[in-house]
Amino acid sequence: MKHLIIGAGPSGIVAAEHIRKFDPSATITIIGDEPEAPYSRMAIPYHLIGNIEEEGTHLRHKPGHFESLKIKLLNARVEKINSANKSVQLSTGETESYDKLLIASGSRPVSPPIPGIGQPGVHSCWTLEDARAIAALAKPGAKVIQIGAGFIACIILEALARRDVELTVVEMEDRMVPRMMDSVAGNMIKDWCVHKKIDVFTNGQVSEIKKVEDDHSFKVSVKTPNGITELDADLVITATGVRPCVDFLSDSGLTIDDGIIVNKNMQTNIADIYAAGDVAQGKDFCTGEYAVQAIQPTAAEHGLIAAQNMVGFKSAECGGTLI
Numbered sequence: 001m002k003h004l005i006i007g008a009g010p011s012g013i014v015a016a017e018h019i020r021k022f023d024p025s026a027t028i029t030i031i032g033d034e035p036e037a038p039y040s041r042m043a044i045p046y047h048l049i050g051n052i053e054e055e056g057t058h059l060r061h062k063p064g065h066f067e068s069l070k071i072k073l074l075n076a077r078v079e080k081i082n083s084a085n086k087s088v089q090l091s092t093g094e095t096e097s098y099d100k101l102l103i104a105s106g107s108r109p110v111s112p113p114i115p116g117i118g119q120p121g122v123h124s125c126w127t128l129e130d131a132r133a134i135a136a137l138a139k140p141g142a143k144v145i146q147i148g149a150g151f152i153a154c155i156i157l158e159a160l161a162r163r164d165v166e167l168t169v170v171e172m173e174d175r176m177v178p179r180m181m182d183s184v185a186g187n188m189i190k191d192w193c194v195h196k197k198i199d200v201f202t203n204g205q206v207s208e209i210k211k212v213e214d215d216h217s218f219k220v221s222v223k224t225p226n227g228i229t230e231l232d233a234d235l236v237i238t239a240t241g242v243r244p245c246v247d248f249l250s251d252s253g254l255t256i257d258d259g260i261i262v263n264k265n266m267q268t269n270i271a272d273i274y275a276a277g278d279v280a281q282g283k284d285f286c287t288g289e290y291a292v293q294a295i296q297p298t299a300a301e302h303g304l305i306a307a308q309n310m311v312g313f314k315s316a317e318c319g320g321t322l323i
Contacts, residue, residue: 001026003310004088004096006078007104008032010040010296011277013059014303015102015310020069022311028070029096031088033077036128042296044131045159048138054128078105081252083270100272100310103249103260104303107242107278107294112147116209121216122236125156137235140164145220145233147206149176153239154189160237161196168199168231170206170222201229209236242294244279257281259292266306274310276302 005012043057077091087097109124142165149171175186208221218233244259255261255269259281277299284291
């Protein structure tokens with residue numbers, strides 16, 4: 001049995017390891033589109049703080065771990081899935097066939113439609129490559145503007161603050177962490193930031209990012225109810241949410257809403273194709289609605305459930321996307 005896994009994050013790695021546990025003779029290949037050892041994005045802020053080295057973000061640390069399990073790691077980008085002949089087209093021009101396919105392609109940062117957002121020096125904080133660029137610019141005393149103050153953004157915020165930068169945070173809503181906190185709790189977080197000498201603009205919106213001529217810095221225009229404030233910045237970080245990586249799945253025949261619709265077995269509408277992690281949209285046991293839950297513990301649990309079903313344990317079910 002040939003198992004192919006798209007995505008080298010927590011969900012894909014957990015799935016591969018459990019497939020090997022359940023089926024010692026299976027052929028297992030993981031396709032990842034970053035030239036890195038499999039790592040946890042959630043560990044990146046701790047790397048920026050300096051608590052761990054780059055290797056500390058890696059999901060597995062034992063030398064030869066994947067080789068010992070006979071799990072092949074392939075660095076490429078999947079461009080298309082052909083479910084009719086059970087194959088995927090790679091950016092290298094090659095194809096990979098499968099008997100069972102797991103899509104664990106994760107999510108990617110949302111880039112807000114701000115003039116100047118695509119310039120060098122404006123970064124998300126999503127990959128190890130991003131972390132290297134941020135670490136090079138976020139030196140003590142550097143002026144840093146972060147766009148967004150959601151849950152993950154606040155973890156990034158804390159990492160930046162510990163680097164002793166001059167930090168300003170801009171959030172469109174009237175409070176920090178608006179999707180998870182009410183006004184009292186959200187403003188308590190804001191008060192903590194102000195106490196730490198972090199400037200916070202709630203009800204604010206970055207309207208333009210302009211590069212300063214003959215310099216590596218920026219002029220950032222922030223629109224608030226009180227008018228427009230222009231701020232200097234050496235580094236601008238966007239942390240305005242993520243979106244499931246489903247762009248390559250057009251014409252695949254898969255049912256896609258925000259993410260790939262899956263049942264309790266992590267199975268899609270196409271036989272022998274499963275989805276797990278940030279890209280999977282399953283039923284939320286709290287609301288009964290289909291939702292994407294982009295958090296690492298859920299991704300890892302999805303990987304286990306998908307693996308069990310891929311090898312034939314049909315009784316393995318997800319109780320909802322909030323596991």
